[in-house]
Amino acid sequence: MLHIEDLCIVRGQGTQAHHVYLPQLKLRPGEIMAVTGESGCGKSTLLEAIGLLLRPNSIGRFELSEEGKQLDVAVLLNTDRQAELAGIRASLLGFVLQNGGLLPYLSVRDNIRLPCQLLGIAPDKAMLDRIINVLKLGPLLAKYPAQLSFGERQRTAFARAILHRPRLVLADEPTAALDPHNAQQLFSLFIELVRQEGMMALVVCHDWPLVQHFGLPCLIARPEQKPGNKTEAHGGTCFVL
Ligand SMILES: Nc1ncnc2c1ncn2[C@@H]1O[C@H](COP(=O)(O)OP(=O)(O)OP(=O)(O)O)[C@@H](O)[C@H]1O
Numbered sequence: 001m002l003h004i005e006d007l008c009i010v011r012g013q014g015t016q017a018h019h020v021y022l023p024q025l026k027l028r029p030g031e032i033m034a035v036t037g038e039s040g041c042g043k044s045t046l047l048e049a050i051g052l053l054l055r056p057n058s059i060g061r062f063e064l065s066e067e068g069k070q071l072d073v074a075v076l077l078n079t080d081r082q083a084e085l086a087g088i089r090a091s092l093l094g095f096v097l098q099n100g101g102l103l104p105y106l107s108v109r110d111n112i113r114l115p116c117q118l119l120g121i122a123p124d125k126a127m128l129d130r131i132i133n134v135l136k137l138g139p140l141l142a143k144y145p146a147q148l149s150f151g152e153r154q155r156t157a158f159a160r161a162i163l164h165r166p167r168l169v170l171a172d173e174p175t176a177a178l179d180p181h182n183a184q185q186l187f188s189l190f191i192e193l194v195r196q197e198g199m200m201a202l203v204v205c206h207d208w209p210l211v212q213h214f215g216l217p218c219l220i221a222r223p224e225q226k227p228g229n230k231t232e233a234h235g236g237t238c239f240v241l
Contacts, residue, residue, distance in 0.1 A: 001026070001027070001028055001029065001063070001064075001065040001200075002025065002026065002027040002063070002064055002065075002167075002168060002200055003025070003026050003061060003062075003063045004022060004024070004025040004026075004050065004059075004061060004062050004063075005023065005024050005025075005060040005061035005062075006021075006022075006023060006024075006058065006059065006060030006061065007021070007022040007025075007046075007049060007050070007056050007058075007059050007060070007062070008020070008021050008022075008056060008057050008058045008059070009042070009045050009046070009049050009054060009056045009057055010057045011042070011045055018040075018042065018235075018236055018237070019224070019235065019236025019237070020041075020042035020045045020046055020049075020236060020237050020239075021224070021236060021237065021238045021239070022046060022219075022238075022239045023238065023239075023240065024241075025050075025219070025239075027168075027200040027201075027202070028200070029198035029199065029200060030194060030195045030198055030199070030200075031194070031200055031201075031217075032190065032191055032194045032195075032200070032201040032202075032203060032216060033201070033202055033203070033216060033217050033218065033219060034202075034203055034204075034205050034211045034216045034217070034218045034219070035047070035202055035203065035204045035205070035218070035219045035221075035239065036204075036205060036206065036208065036211065036218055036219070036220055036221065037220065037221025037237065037239070038221065041221040041223070041237040042221065042236070042237040042239075043172070043204045043221065044098065044172055044204065046219075046239060047170045047172050047202060047204060050168075050170060050202065051089070051093055051095055051170045052073070052077075052085050052088060052089050052093065053089075053095075055077060055080070056077065059074045059077055059078065060074070061074055062074040062077065064088070064092065064167060064168065066092060066167055071088065071092075073085075073088065076088075090115070090118060090119065091119055091164075091166075092166055092167040092168060093166050093167070093168050093169075093170065094115070094160075094161035094162055094164065094166035094168070094169040094170070095161055095169075095170050095171075095172075096154070096157050096158050096161045096169070096170070096171035096172060096174045097157065097172055098172045098173055098176070100145065100150075100153035100154060100156070100157040101157060102145040102153060102156060102157060102160070103145070104144065104145050104146060105144070106144070106145075107141065107142055107143065107144055108137060108140045108141050108142070108143050108144075108145075108148070108156050109141040109142065111145070111156055111160050112128075112131075112137075112156060112159045112160045112163060113163070114160060115160060115161075115163065115164040115166075116163055116164045119164055121164065123163050123164075124163070124165070127163065127165075127193070127197075128163060130189075131159045131162070131163065131189065131193075132159070134185055134186075134188075134189045135155040135158065135159060135182075135185070135186060135189070136155070136182075137152075137155060137156065137159060140152055140156065149177070150177035151177040151178045151179070151182065153177075154174055154175070154176070154177050154178060155178070155182070155186065157174070158171070158174050158186060158190070162190070162193055162199075165197050165199060166199060167199060167200060168199070168200045168201065168202070169190075169194065169199055169200070169201040169202075169203075170201070170202050171190070171201065171202070171203040171204065172204045173204050173205065173206065174186060174190070174203060174205075175187065175205065175207060175210065176206070183207065183210060184210065184213070187210055187214055188214075190203070191214055191216075202219075203216075217241065218241070219239045219240065219241060220239070220240060220241075221237045221238075221239055222237065222238045222239075222240055223235060223236075223237060224236050224237060224238045
């Protein structure tokens with residue numbers, strides 16, 4: 001279970017500052033939620049903060065349950081306990097970054113296996129075969145990221161993010177470089193794996209028909225003026241269900 005309340009991040013300074021605010025988010029195992037909103041509203045910022053890559057300016061509640069244990073992530077953030085936050089990032093979170101974020105000196109095969117290797121766990125063979133098969137990664141396994149198209153990088157990044165069965169997968173436009181057929185295949189696999197493995201996921205997606213096709217609940221960006229400062233052009237974004 002993921003439970004977040006009153007998460008606020010401020011990007012930039014002064015009149016340029018952009019506030020990103022999440023009043024409430026609850027996700028249960030098996031749930032996947034889309035995040036939508038116009039370019040620049042703060043979707044990546046929100047994912048980076050929930051993914052513990054960016055320290056929020058304030059946080060009311062951030063709890064993540066793991067094997068019956070409740071982790072109070074808000075306390076770790078508020079007291080800047082970096083080592084423990086890094087441990088949570090490595091073992092409980094999986095990222096699909098917009099630019100792929102693959103390591104250039106590792107082959108596709110080794111990139112995909114990296115999180116499992118770092119955690120000292122053997123990849124689930126059936127799950128690995130299924131991912132390789134559905135995402136058509138077989139012919140790419142020996143290649144290096146520089147030899148891949150953007151779409152191939154995205155498919156590889158997705159495989160890498162999910163193979164170690166993280167509690168929470170954060171995907172930033174994982175289908176942006178894919179054609180409609182491959183986008184639907186990836187989404188379908190994503191949803192099935194999240195449900196079957198009891199993971200949770202947040203996925204930034206501009207493809208509204210795709211979100212509707214799979215009937216995903218959606219966090220929607222609403223523009224907001226800064227309280228008490230209504231004359232300023234720069235306000236912020238509030239993400240609501
Ligand atoms: N490192 C930074 N320093 C200052 N401002 C930033 C920084 N990164 C992003 N911003 C600003 O924060 C706001 C939100 O950016 P963010 O990348 O989260 O938007 P987004 O919704 O993901 O956009 P897109 O859909 O175009 O990827 C934007 O106004 C952006 O200019």
